[in-house]
Amino acid sequence: MKLCVVGSGYVGLVTAACMAEVGHHVVGIDIDTAKVDLLNQGGIPIYEPGLEALVEKNRQQGRLKFTTDYALCADAEAIFIAVGTPPDEDGSADLQYVLAAAKSAAAYMPDGCLVVVKSTVPVGTTDKVAQEVSGQMAKRQVAAYVAFNPEFLREGNAVGDFLKPDRIVVGVEEEHSQALLKRMYAAFNRNRDRMIFMDRRSAELTKYAANCMLATRISFMNDLSRLCEVVDGDIESVRRGIGSDERIGQHFLYAGIGYGGSCFPKDVQALLATGEQYGVDLPVVAAAWQANKIQRQWFIDRLMGVVQAQGVKRAAIWGLAFKPGTDDMREAPSIDVVNALLDAGVEVVACDPAAVKEAQHIWGDKIGYEDAPEAACVAADVLVVLTEWLMFREPDWAVVAKKMAGKHVFDARNLYVQDELKEHGLSCVSIGRGKSCL
Ligand SMILES: NC(=O)c1ccc[n+]([C@@H]2O[C@H](COP(=O)([O-])OP(=O)(O)OC[C@H]3O[C@@H](n4cnc5c(N)ncnc54)[C@H](O)[C@@H]3O)[C@@H](O)[C@H]2O)c1
Known part of the structure; x- marks a missing residue:
């Protein structure tokens, strides 16, 4: 054809x-x-x-x-x-x-x-x-x-x-x-x-329904992750526990820094706008949006708390794209995190295997870029891991700890085992993994 x-x-x-x-x-x-x-x-x-x-x-x-x-x-x-x-x-x-x-x-x-x-x-x-x-x-x-x-x-x-x-x-x-x-x-x-x-209208709604359902699952887990931190539960155990129920399933249950990207944020907002236009309340969708904003800010506040308390001068960022496998940075959490660090006068050096060109459109040379994850950590007081690219999954913590000036690792994707990092003198803040995250 x-x-x-x-x-x-x-x-x-x-x-x-x-x-x-x-x-x-x-x-x-x-x-x-x-x-x-x-x-x-x-x-x-x-x-x-x-x-x-x-x-x-x-x-x-x-x-x-x-x-x-x-x-x-x-x-x-x-x-x-x-x-x-x-x-x-x-x-x-x-x-x-x-x-x-x-x-x-x-x-x-x-x-x-x-x-x-x-x-x-x-x-x-x-x-x-x-x-x-x-x-x-x-x-x-x-x-x-x-x-x-x-x-x-x-x-x-x-x-x-x-x-x-x-x-x-x-x-x-x-x-x-x-x-x-x-x-x-x-x-x-x-x-x-x-x-x-x-019919065409049902098909139009189907697309929004799919994205908003997935966004809601993520927001639900993010809500629970904050509760886990206070009551000393582990969101990863909860995830495994509920994901094995076939009515729930394994996908889109990962707690983290909140969803970003070119689809979920805009589609959740657009469905809410449609509800408003037709005078229909959509409280579940509204909560999925609100919870996402809370989660992102929760992480940034925690990071900035350490930045202020410890007088952080330099931060390494692993991951700029909103998720692995893409260079897309639309609504990426990295944008808010890096901007908060820059506003606080912190020098930022980032590593991402695909999104550096996109990042240069946003920040130009206001931040530094390195190809190797360890190189971004040189003299860094904190390391913030924002995208779960494979290259960040199994770092050599001995090398990272040696390169860093400080000891704080912020793991926005729950990639790491806190005790492993401790062995190298590093402290790891992850998401919803008990009181150790507080
Ligand atoms: N990106 C995704 O993962 C994804 C997945 C499913 C659905 N969608 C939806 O698909 C649509 C496209 O998304 P995208 O991410 O591919 O967008 P994009 O921004 O990557 O691409 C849009 C392209 O359209 C071009 N364009 C704009 N106006 C034009 C015009 N009048 N004539 C010709 N070209 C024009 C732009 O130059 C750009 O190259 C959106 O509605 C999005 O919500 C995106």
């Missing part, structure tokens, strides 16, 4: 490459000229394992190209819209990019083309896109179909998630769109039927 994917970011680029990989002919459209040039030269603008090779292979084989020119969607059977939906000032999703993309595409789309909204959008947005598209196309006396197909890929595992999805949720209004989407996804849907068809 001939497809277009509008937006070449984390979702659009993965969609374009994976659709090309199974044999479709795909044009990726983005308004960012530098991004398009880079892609056409064989580079990729983001860090995502396996993606660069997939893009390059399909580009070389002639099934994938990139452009800023919407005219290239003139013969597309379907057009995905995968542009950003960042939070507006009031937390609701800013739809200007989605609507602009729909308008630009509608100027060229052929008669009968299917527009597939893939961006995460509040309930009712696909209807607005349909209005925009039909208004534009009526001028040319042609018509299009519009569907909603949320994306559930996880950054850091995006290619695998797209090629082998758990489910493919589709909101459609007509048989024709359903048949087209079945054909488009046939290669990803062979050994069992993963496609779940529903």
